[in-house]
């Protein structure tokens with residue numbers, strides 16, 4: 001059994017999709033980041049960066065439990081466990097890994113900032129809005145160019161790289177129009193039809209719908225962006 005600690009944000013949806021694609025036996029525990037579940041000592045024990053998603057697999061390597069945090073690492077772990085969506089041949093494998101890292105280091109953090117400065121930042125800072133909207137547009141173009149000549153991001157086969165990028169293209173508040181990137185839009189709509197993607201989108205959706213605006217009050221802002229967040233790094237649990 002895989003225990004998945006998550007919330008239906010793009011980083012959570014990646015893992016819900018993979019769990020559905022691989023048909024692994026799993027159980028989800030909601031980590032409501034607006035309520036502060038990510039700071040609970042029981043969660044920090046295996047997710048020390050106070051972020052979801054994280055998993056615990058009862059049957060990890062050597063048939064012993066293993067905990068994994070960071071969505072890219074979780075996708076690689078589940079791909080290796082099941083032998084699916086990450087090829088074995090080194091050349092093909094690194095093709096997937098490079099696009100996965102591009103998501104982890106670029107698409108996620110930059111679109112996250114675009115969403116923040118455009119929607120959630122209590123001050124309107126024009127330079128930050130411009131900077132991250134430009135970056136969102138640049139990244140959409142990189143993806144669009146790639147998908148002009150390739151069916152999927154790596155090896156022309158659906159892989160964990162596509163699973164990682166796809167939920168970030170769900171229209172949130174990135175400030176770009178998907179219709180302006182026709183190859184990316186073709187890829188997005190095609191993946192959206194996958195039954196496992198549809199099932200993945202339903203995970204915890206009764207608590208927050210994918211793409212929905214988080215209704216921020218001051219206490220949520222404080223937890224996510226204020227002192228609680230700043231000091232969370234100090235709140236570690238002795239191992």
Ligand SMILES: N[C@@H](CCC(=O)N[C@@H](CS)C(=O)NCC(=O)O)C(=O)O
Nearest residue numbers: 009011033038051052053070071072
């Ligand atoms: N690099 C991490 C990022 C995870 C992340 O940023 N999670 C956010 C929600 S999408 C979170 O848990 N935020 C809670 C907080 O910042 O306190 C991953 O890909 O797993």
